[in-house]
Amino acid sequence: MRATLTAVIAAIEAGAIALEVFVVIAIPGVLLWWLTFDLSGEPSQVGFGVAGVWMLAHLIPLTFSLTPESALSFGLEPQSLNFVISLAPLTLTFLTATLAFRSGWRFGQRGGVGVAAPLGGAAGYAIAGAAVAWLASPVLAAPMWAAIMVPTLWFGVWSALGFVARSVSSGHEWWRSTVRQVQRAFERVSPLGAASLPSRSWEMARLSAAGFAALMGLGALGLVAAIVVGYVQIVALGQGLQLDLLAIVLVFLFQLAVLPIAWVWSVTWLTGAGFAIGTGTSVTPFDTLLGPLPSLPLLGAIPQGWGSAGALAPTLVVLAGVMVGGLAGGRRNLRSEPILWAILVPVLAAACAGLAVTGLSALASGAAGPGRLAEVGPAPWIAGGLAAAELGVGMLCGVFVRRVDHSRWTEALPVLRRGEGESQAETQNARPVTPLVFARSEESAAAQSPSTDSLTELDTMPIPDFPGPRIDERLRSHAAEAETHVDNVAETLPEGDVAGEGGTSPSEVSAETEVSAETEVSTETEVSTETDEESILRAYSWENGPKNLESSTPSVSASRWRIWMRKG
Incomplete structure (x- = not known):
């Protein structure tokens, strides 16, 4: 009911x-x-x-x-x-x-x-x-x-x-239900895209309406400029009719009725498609070719061609698209879209605006009288196609300019923030710090830290990988290498320094090294039974070792520093 x-x-x-x-x-x-x-x-x-x-x-x-x-x-x-x-x-x-x-x-x-x-x-x-x-x-x-x-x-x-x-x-219920049904149908093609379909469609509609409004606003400005420039010709045509007061009012009302036609013609002129006023005529930014015209005052505003400078008219349409795309590209929804949708949304929006221009051009064309006036107005599809292409190029440029993250470019290119010399100096002075993943025993962690100059030999040593299944074999090889090096150093020491007052015999040094190596091997073996995550956390722990990175040397080399100290 x-x-x-x-x-x-x-x-x-x-x-x-x-x-x-x-x-x-x-x-x-x-x-x-x-x-x-x-x-x-x-x-x-x-x-x-x-x-x-x-x-x-x-x-x-x-x-x-x-x-x-x-x-x-x-x-x-x-x-x-x-x-x-x-x-x-x-x-x-x-x-x-x-x-x-x-x-x-x-x-x-x-x-x-x-x-x-x-x-x-x-x-x-x-x-x-x-x-x-x-x-x-x-x-x-x-x-x-x-x-x-x-x-x-x-x-x-x-x-x-x-x-x-x-x-x-x-937000009526029937509309929400329709949207859900469309989303379910779209899920067969792209389940992930179906969820974002309403927001993307709304963004496309907004961008299309904004582009069409910008184009129509540009056409209105062009019509006003044409009337101002052709004001003398308009007045001359009105005076040539020699009309009384009633006729002047009727002519004014007639021109008011056809004023939207002139508005649409102005839009098509800016796109470069132009329009015709009679068979065989053409009015474009590049050239104007006309025949005999009716004595309608509004026709005195028809602009003349600009020749080679006529490309400025389509450029204005592209710039209008750049402005619209730049404003829309600053929105979070469009900036966070994937690159494919960032291209499709402006392109589809420009296509919709072009279809609107095509429809208006069809309404603003037809027959206006006998003879040559049987063909008047723009070619609808040409005007709509050019409008879509020009707006599309402008919108794409505006959207992608706003998608550029200038802060990331600045961070990626330090030269933009400071001088090239300063960057090179910082690069040369910077010393890479590589973490040493060694599990240290309490005895080696308490050893005296060597000076910076004495770390040359250690810096050239290869750094082992993170603890893994083969940690026992690697530790045994490092322990054997340390024991061999200690024996070689002990043979070169003077006899008084080896067995004397306050000295240490080679056998004692060897025994001490073996104990240290065995302690380290047993410690590392225990660590290897842990999980990889626990081993990494134990290796990077600050509790069992010195807090100076330069003193965090491998524990298997602690004995050689003792020999060096006694020799000195």
Whole structure:
């Protein structure tokens, strides 16, 4: 019941919107009929004229016929003419789209029940469109079913967009359920990417909207600049028409109705695609080729080509993309993305913005009169493709510039922080400290530490690996090497120093060395039974040895230092 009531209310509101647009068109039409023709003629002529403009604003082409006298008054050859006008007054077109979007937005706050609003609104607008199409039937260039269907779709699509936008912003349950279903379907391709799909989609939508807004803002500035530069030509064309007050007001309203067309043309001109005003004409930043034009004052703002400097116009679009990409690239979500998604998000956003430009270019092109004016406007796909390419390049540059971590570059390149000489001096003075992984006994740890100059021989000794399965064999080899060295040193000592007062015999030295080596071997054997982690922690412990790194020498060499001290 609530859904049915919502649909009925939406249908009534859609009919009111159609009537509102019709009245906006009818007011100047009735004034023209009253002040110019003094209410002479059939009212039905005024009715189907207003209805024809309403249908043209909803993208339905109209057909017109001119008598030889009427053609001569328009500056054409005195002959009967039949031609089609399909260039829509986009101000009225966008007015309908705005009102439809607002209607869908309001009904979107009702949650799942509000889904009936776009359907009901489309039905109500179809009824109103059928009535207007019946009034405009003498001038319609399309079949009746198309005259009803196209306005209905135009209203229904924008109403549905407004409803979805409100549901997304409010986080309705049906929207969250839809997102979860899409994620489950995407899990078959990439389970990890499915979790981040909503955030990446939202980031792409934000970047696309920002890029499109930047491009349209650039086009608005270009249009204002063209009007300012061509102000003299605009005034000259207006004065050449020699219009009275009512005609001046009507011409102003007509130019206001087609002002969005000039805005879209400005955007396509900046992208380099340009536009045409008649068959065989071209208006681009590089060259301007025109033929005879209607005496419409707004056409005096058409810019001249810049020649070789025309590349500056597409460069502005690229710079706009760089600005948008730089602002978006500073966000944490986009900076932390993998490199593949950091490329895909700006590219897809630029593609969406290019599709929007393509749609606007299609709306701003068509037939505007007889003869050469049958082809007016930009080429939609060329304009959209160039806009997507230029925005995409700019966005990629902006995003990747913000992804560069300058602090990491500074740390990786010390020359950027200090002079090259200072860096070299620090490198030369720095002495690498290599940890010695030896398990020391209490006797060797208590031995006297040698001086720095006497460590030359020890520094050249190979440093063993971390304790492992072969630690016993390595320790035995080191003990045997120490014992051999002690015997050689004892043979070179004088006899008085070996066996005398206060001296030590070689046999005692050998015995002491053997005891020390055996103690160390037994200690290391005990350590080897421990796990690797415990052995490493024991080796690096500060409790069983001196805290000076230079005195942390291998314990198997303690006896040779005693002999050296006694010899000295």
